[in-house]
Amino acid sequence: DQQVKQNSPSLSVQEGRISILNCDYTNSMFDYFLWYKKYPAEGPTFLISISSIKDKNEDGRFTVFLNKSAKHLSLHIVPSQPGDSAVYFCAADSGGGADGLTFGKGTHLIIQP
Amino acid sequence: KAGVTQTPRYLIKTRGQQVTLSCSPISGHRSVSWYQQTPGQGLQFLFEYFSETQRNKGNFPGRFSGRQFSNSRSEMNVSTLELGDSALYLCASSPVGGETGELFFGEGSRLTVL
Numbered sequence: 001d002q003q004v005k006q007n008s009p010s011l012s013v014q015e016g017r018i019s020i021l022n023c024d025y026t027n028s029m030f031d032y033f034l035w036y037k038k039y040p041a042e043g044p045t046f047l048i049s050i051s052s053i054k055d056k057n058e059d060g061r062f063t064v065f066l067n068k069s070a071k072h073l074s075l076h077i078v079p080s081q082p083g084d085s086a087v088y089f090c091a092a093d094s095g096g097g098a099d100g101l102t103f104g105k106g107t108h109l110i111i112q113p
Numbered sequence: 114k115a116g117v118t119q120t121p122r123y124l125i126k127t128r129g130q131q132v133t134l135s136c137s138p139i140s141g142h143r144s145v146s147w148y149q150q151t152p153g154q155g156l157q158f159l160f161e162y163f164s165e166t167q168r169n170k171g172n173f174p175g176r177f178s179g180r181q182f183s184n185s186r187s188e189m190n191v192s193t194l195e196l197g198d199s200a201l202y203l204c205a206s207s208p209v210g211g212e213t214g215e216l217f218f219g220e221g222s223r224l225t226v227l
């Protein structure tokens with residue numbers, strides 16, 4: 001049973017436009033959410049996070065929105081740049097991190113020139 | 114500051130063999146966790162160590178084990194390898210244990226089981 005779902009395996013966006021990556025979760029015990037970015041042959045790198053007590057967190061071109069009632073979060077990238085082409089993983093945490101992060105299967109974002 | 118270092122980067126084994134993977138965390142980081150990444154399952158939590166103690170383990174069989182040394186370096190071992198163990202094994206460290214925070218991942222060890 002997948003507790004964190006990224007339903008779009010891939011997403012193609014034109015350079016300069018907005019990229020929106022979506023993530024749904026089922027476990028109401030999750031209280032912290034993170035986005036990681038992964039390039040081929042590299043490990044995932046942390047991008048941005050949000051606590052369940054917030055509904056928005058912004059860092060430069062990246063904004064994460066959390067809708068707790070819908071158990072849904074999204075990552076917005078504005079404007080999208082060629083270097084943003086990567087696989088993006090949504091992750092969720094409960095229990096203060098001791099149980100490990102639960103990851104989605106990832107969305108491959110492709111930025112078209 | 115050096116990142117998380119994993120060795121070996123690539124290895125090929127045959128069914129029934131065993132393998133040991135090594136991870137050196139970022140200096141000062143005391144928590145080390147391991148994840149398995151496969152195309153079908155994404156990243157799955159294996160186990161987490163803090164101060165040489167395994168604090169939690171994911172849903173993997175007992176063939177998967179690990180340990181952490183006093184210098185925070187960690188190893189994971191997989192015995193009696195199966196074809197389905199072929200995966201990218203990622204190690205991650207964090208500066209504190211048991212607290213929500215970002216993980217710093219290594220580049221992974223890609224294991225192929227033939």
